[in-house]
Amino acid sequence: xxxxxxxxxxxxxxxxxxxxxxxxxxxxxxxxxxxxxxxxxxxxxxxxxxxxxxxxxxxxxxxxxxxxxxxxxxxxxxxxxxxxxxxxxxxxxxxxxxxxxxxxxxxxxxxxxxxxxxxxxxxxxxxxxxxxxxxxxxxxxxxxxxxxxxxxxxxxxxx
Amino acid sequence: xxxxxxxxxxxxxxxxxxxxxxxxxxxxxxxxxxxxxxxxxxxxxxxxxxxxxxxxxxxxxxxxxxxxxxxxxxxxxxxxxxxxxxxxxxxxxxxxxxxxxxxxxxxxxxxxxxxxxxxxxxxxxxxxxxxxxxxxxxxxxxxxxxxxxxxxxxxxxxxxxxxxxxxxxxxxxxxxxxxxxxxxxxxxxxxxxxxxxxxxxxxxxxxxxxxxxxxxxxxxxxxxxxxxxxxxxxxxxxxxxxxxxxxxxxxxxxxxxxxxxxxxxxxxxxxxxxxxxxxxxxxxxxxxxxxxxxxxxxxxxxxxxxxxxxxxxxxxxxxxxxxxxxxxxxxxxxxxxxxxxxxxxxxxxxxxxxxxxxxxxxxxxxxxxxxxxxxxxxxxxxxxxxxxxxxxxxxxxxxxxxxxxxxxxxxxxxxxxxxxxxxxxxxxxxxxxxxxxxxxxxxxxxxxxxxxxxxxxxxxxxxxxxxxxxxxxxxxxxxxxxxxxxxxxxxxx
Amino acid sequence: xxxxxxxxxxxxxxxxxxxxxxxxxxxxxxxxxxxxxxxxxxxxxxxxxxxxxxxxxxxxxxxxxxxxxxxxxxxxxxxxxxxxxxxxxxxxxxxxxxxxxxxxxxxxxxxxxxxxxxxxxxxxxxxxx
Numbered sequence: 001x002x003x004x005x006x007x008x009x010x011x012x013x014x015x016x017x018x019x020x021x022x023x024x025x026x027x028x029x030x031x032x033x034x035x036x037x038x039x040x041x042x043x044x045x046x047x048x049x050x051x052x053x054x055x056x057x058x059x060x061x062x063x064x065x066x067x068x069x070x071x072x073x074x075x076x077x078x079x080x081x082x083x084x085x086x087x088x089x090x091x092x093x094x095x096x097x098x099x100x101x102x103x104x105x106x107x108x109x110x111x112x113x114x115x116x117x118x119x120x121x122x123x124x125x126x127x128x129x130x131x132x133x134x135x136x137x138x139x140x141x142x143x144x145x146x147x148x149x150x151x152x153x154x155x156x157x158x159x
Numbered sequence: 160x161x162x163x164x165x166x167x168x169x170x171x172x173x174x175x176x177x178x179x180x181x182x183x184x185x186x187x188x189x190x191x192x193x194x195x196x197x198x199x200x201x202x203x204x205x206x207x208x209x210x211x212x213x214x215x216x217x218x219x220x221x222x223x224x225x226x227x228x229x230x231x232x233x234x235x236x237x238x239x240x241x242x243x244x245x246x247x248x249x250x251x252x253x254x255x256x257x258x259x260x261x262x263x264x265x266x267x268x269x270x271x272x273x274x275x276x277x278x279x280x281x282x283x284x285x286x287x288x289x290x291x292x293x294x295x296x297x298x299x300x301x302x303x304x305x306x307x308x309x310x311x312x313x314x315x316x317x318x319x320x321x322x323x324x325x326x327x328x329x330x331x332x333x334x335x336x337x338x339x340x341x342x343x344x345x346x347x348x349x350x351x352x353x354x355x356x357x358x359x360x361x362x363x364x365x366x367x368x369x370x371x372x373x374x375x376x377x378x379x380x381x382x383x384x385x386x387x388x389x390x391x392x393x394x395x396x397x398x399x400x401x402x403x404x405x406x407x408x409x410x411x412x413x414x415x416x417x418x419x420x421x422x423x424x425x426x427x428x429x430x431x432x433x434x435x436x437x438x439x440x441x442x443x444x445x446x447x448x449x450x451x452x453x454x455x456x457x458x459x460x461x462x463x464x465x466x467x468x469x470x471x472x473x474x475x476x477x478x479x480x481x482x483x484x485x486x487x488x489x490x491x492x493x494x495x496x497x498x499x500x501x502x503x504x505x506x507x508x509x510x511x512x513x514x515x516x517x518x519x520x521x522x523x524x525x526x527x528x529x530x531x532x533x534x535x536x537x538x539x540x541x542x543x544x545x546x547x548x549x550x551x552x553x554x555x556x557x558x559x560x561x562x563x564x565x566x567x568x569x570x571x572x573x574x575x576x577x578x579x580x581x582x583x584x585x586x587x588x589x590x591x592x593x594x595x596x597x598x599x600x601x602x603x604x605x606x607x608x609x610x611x612x613x614x615x616x617x618x619x620x621x622x623x624x625x626x627x628x629x630x631x632x633x634x635x636x637x638x639x640x641x642x643x644x645x646x647x648x649x650x651x652x
Numbered sequence: 653x654x655x656x657x658x659x660x661x662x663x664x665x666x667x668x669x670x671x672x673x674x675x676x677x678x679x680x681x682x683x684x685x686x687x688x689x690x691x692x693x694x695x696x697x698x699x700x701x702x703x704x705x706x707x708x709x710x711x712x713x714x715x716x717x718x719x720x721x722x723x724x725x726x727x728x729x730x731x732x733x734x735x736x737x738x739x740x741x742x743x744x745x746x747x748x749x750x751x752x753x754x755x756x757x758x759x760x761x762x763x764x765x766x767x768x769x770x771x772x773x774x775x776x777x778x779x780x781x
Contacts, residue, residue: 085181085182088178089175089178089179096168096171103225105164105167107224108224149754294744301751305752305755308759312758312759317779319762320763320775322759323760326759327680330693330752337700341700341704344704344707
């Protein structure tokens with residue numbers, strides 16, 4: 001125990017070995033739970049924003065327990081920006097696609113011409129598509145907010 | 160419900176382009192100009208088609224997602240919102256032509272971020288004028304505000320501090336509006352504007368509805384910078400990057416005035432607003448008149464061109480709020496016409512200021528000497544904008560002031576008429592002072608003949624177009640009022 | 653005195669939200685540290701969210717999560733379920749509040765880098781010089 005404390009005090013960033021191991025084991029499960037919350041948004045409590053925050057929290061946990069460079073190794077800044085824009089584009093793309101295929105804007109029943117599932121089923125499925133877009137965008141924003149603010153804009157060392 | 164989705168394409172084009180600009184602008188700068196200009200040109204054309212359709216066959220309501228109202232969110236495309244849509248897209252197109260140049264000078268390397276926020280702001284403004292749902296209005300209002308906070312904070316020097324001040328005051332305004340919507344929801348159980356208007360006459364007369372109206376109005380007044388709630392505007396608009404000020408200054412306050420008209424007449428009825436409490440109505444006209452006088456007086460004390468223009472914006476807001484609350488149709492016509500005219504005048508003056516800033520680097524009065532020789536085309540357009548602000552025929556400003564003065568005389572609010580005349584005089588003093596500094600004093604740096612150092616062509620084109628538009632719309636005020644604005648007057652006028 | 657107490661106890665959720673809102677409002681205007689102003693704004697927005705959500709509560713009602721097959725068999729009793737619409741509206745309001753806080757914190761970082769302090773009077777002093 002004393003050895004552990006001394007080793008933690010000597011290293012400059014990051015937490016002790018117990019916390020680092022626990023976080024390393026937990027992060028995949030947190031991300032799986034985040035995906036679960038996104039997918040269940042239109043059927044039970046959950047949705048894009050909540051799931052996106054949980055996904056973002058997984059990367060923030062990595063950044064807190066190790067250092068920011070480790071977190072950025074798993075998802076680089078460029079990938080983050082790409083995912084965020086992709087999420088917003090999915091949302092607006094689905095909405096515009098509904099209008100292009102003859103329905104009103106965001107009228108998912110009009111997407112029936114693409115994959116015939118029936119308009120009522122499509123309304124439920126359309127919400128799911130839109131939630132995925134929202135979840136990606138929110139995850140990207142949470143992660144980039146934490147990285148920017150935690151490193152005072154320099155993106156090298158974190159909290 | 161109509162099968163036409165054209166007005167949605169008007170709003171979606173800038174929104175989609177914003178994310179493409181963010182993705183592709185990181186790779187190379189060459190993507191920026193074609194993407195932004197292409198999408199805004201498409202929006203302008205589409206909004207003109209929408210306006211033509213509305214003028215020919217009347218307005219219509221549109222439900223997003225095919226959910227029946229009052230459960231779904233409704234959009235309303237009638238004469239007023241189609242006119243505002245055309246105004247926003249054309250002003251945005253002209254401002255973008257000039258902003259492309261000034262962003263290159265002021266924010267090198269970060270232009271793709273600037274234009275992302277810029278395009279989302281334009282999409283938010285377009286959504287604001289289309290919505291017919293009270294809570295959707297709050298969401299879009301916050302979208303425009305947050306992008307404005309970000310755009311203003313990109314400036315130099317004291318800009319982040321001014322933006323933080325704007326955040327605090329703007330959030331108070333939006334939260335007050337949300338409180339008002341909350342009270343209305345508690346009393347009526349629905350958020351759709353038409354539905355609330357249907358239910359309200361049965362229950363109005365209590366304190367809750369009056370409090371809701373008060374909160375919504377005060378919240379919108381903070382957002383539109385009506386004196387004395389205007390404290391955030393001068394610093395925020397004069398310290399913002401030039402491209403951001405070009406878009407925000409002509410549009411944000413005018414769209415918020417449109418919102419006030421929409422909230423007042425689509426949710427509450429003319430009877431409740433004006434006839435039940437005449438004290439409130441004359442009190443607000445008095446407050447608007449005092450605001451015009453004080454803002455004009457404050458504008459006299461400025462030594463910087465852009466800060467002077469921002470105080471003039473505050474005075475113009477007073478014109479329009481007073482015109483709306485005069486409670487007669489002449490005043491209302493004047494206020495609606497003034498929304499269009501003031502957006503164009505402010506655009507023209509800010510474009511000229513942007514061109515001067517691009518060449519000189521400063522807008523203080525003592526640096527502006529001899530500018531008529533250096534930049535004759537720019538200052539010619541500036542003079543047209545100045546005459547329009549003062550109210551000289553045949554420029555557009557004269558006709559809307561005429562309607563407003565007539566409306567004030569008709570309703571007997573002599574203080575409003577006096578404030579309007581005083582403000583025109585002060586504007587004359589302000590602008591003739593600039594013309595005098597620019598024309599008659601020789602610049603101390605070059606002796607002999609002055610070098611002509613005109614602004615770049617990309618900045619001159621929108622400037623000249625807006626100056627010409629001021630004269631054209633001034634001469635065409637008659638047809639404009641008859642065909643569009645008379646139909647846009649809310650029911651009961 | 654009895655009447656006043658009865659009114660307060662009957663609508664205590666509205667009194668709580670008013671008290672919270674005034675605390676947030678005072679912090680936004682009265683405090684001099686910029687971060688405290690930001691926290692005051694957060695308290696202000698949270699009070700409004702509280703009012704909305706508390707207005708949808710009913711006595712003895714259940715949470716608005718329904719089981720699909722139960723509903724298909726028995727139908728829905730609207731009076732036994734808490735009103736879910738304010739919850740949805742306030743989700744959007746929370747997202748707006750988080751965005752504003754994020755933008756404001758980024759701006760505060762820039763202000764700190766420029767002036768070295770986050771107290772309003774010290775910043776005004778540095779500007780005045």
